Amino acid sequence: MRVIVWGNCQAAPLGDLLRAPLARAGLDVVDLPPVYLLTRDEVSDVHALMPDVALLVSQPIRDEYRVPGCATSTLAGLLPPDGRLVTVPLVYYSGALPYQVTANGADGLRVNAPLTDYHDLRLLQAADRGETATDVLAGWPRAAPDDALRAHAAASLAELHRRERTCDVVVSDLVTAPDALFTLNHPNNAVLGETARRVLGAFGGDPASVAVPLREYLGGIRAPVEVGAPWLIAGEPVPWDVVITEHLAWYRTRPDVVRDGLDRNARRLADLYPR
Template identity: 40%
Template sequence: MDPGRRRHYGDFYDGVDGPLALVHGNCQAESLRVLLAGSPTFAPRPVRIPPVHELTADDLPHLHALLPRTTVLLSQPVRDGYRDLPLGTAELTARLAPGARVLRWPVVRYAGLHPWTVIVRHRSDMAVVPPVVPYHDLRTLTAAAGLPPAAAPTAAAFRAAADLTVAELAQRERGTDVGVSDLLRGLGVDAAHTLNHPGNPVLIALARRVQAALGLPADAEEPGRALLGGIRAPLDPSVLAALGLDAPPREHWIVDGVPVDDAEVRAAQLDWYRTHPQWVAAGLERHAERIVLLGGA
């Protein structure tokens, strides 16, 4: 095992004493754990564990050792047999001791600020992402498919796209215990850095709603750093104007603090699609409604 990974997740691999809490899910799970760990009233202590997409078969004994002492499991909806491993929310719940609390919270995705940005998976390899940034652009996908460029979307189209992404999240929240879809439009550019990396105000609100749902004081606070700000997508002036947001536009991406030209991203991904056409077909099918909404993208 990589020594750095073992140090980073020391309690997960070495074990901890007493009752504990686990936050299970994608990269948002660690952000939620950080906020809860910073609360003076949250108990039991939330243990840092790898995100679900990084867990391996070798990690299962360590996870199984923690579950019987987990009195609070906070989990995004994870399907049974995720990546051919027993990492589903229900599968973990079955290993908890009687009386343990289980609270489900949603995978937060908001594309209102970045309407052309999407995530595309293909069954041949669910982990593959395009180069430069791990996101696809509908305009690049349609260009790769040989479709003609679309006319610029209207302000109404941008607003409808924002409403669609909020409605999609609200639909997913119906199977969970807390949600944040009602907050997104009101938080402006602070709502999200990228499609699946919400800003601190969203994460803090989520943490407080989790605390309240558990009957605890809702006292999660600003941690003093952007929890999921490693990648920041461009902010189109037409989108900002359509949503009534008085914020400076940004033409480039920011990746680990370094500006990256959007044209560079699109050129690299267009080249990648030439050898990965199945992701083009999957993206056009999965996001057909958004493509039509944005005028063909």
């Protein structure tokens, strides 16, 4: 019998953490790419596996998300009568990284920023205003008021609470620990390990059987929390002046990404920088 762990970039680490404990119960975790990379044919291949799946561990994937047939409800409906579904929320929390966002291109697909993959609202604003790297660096960092930052952190945590209410596993108590996330959706191994333990417990397994490796699954890009600290990318420090210069030069070629990032995060900008 097989196990499918379904979701974004957090799914593969969870599957790896669950592999050994579930193997002792005769269950085999299937290796899959994140949902946002799957094609229609690959989703169809997953459908074909579902009658032999004993456990589906899934983030809540919407019916309309990217490829038809990838919704959690669709896969759950293909489980055998004795198959189990355990739902887990996406670990997504921007309380410690209030300026960090994702953005899409004109085609509606996510577009990563150069170097960091993630976009910074302050740099998106600067690009929209036509500012140069020299302009931005002269006043960097442009910090929001402390009360606005605290309010944003509380709102981000409340949103995670809201999303996890319909899930079998909760994670909101894990994300506010120091260094819990490297980026807004890349938790460290401590968070992933505890999430895997809770999934195993919800399935009736022994949470203590989850072993967490030293190598960080999602630590390839680490955003700085401290003011002025560099990014860490593939283990190497990258200072802000390099990031600012690269982003602004690239944004000149992608005004569609700038517009999307600002439009989709207009509420956050208004909250962080109230007039």
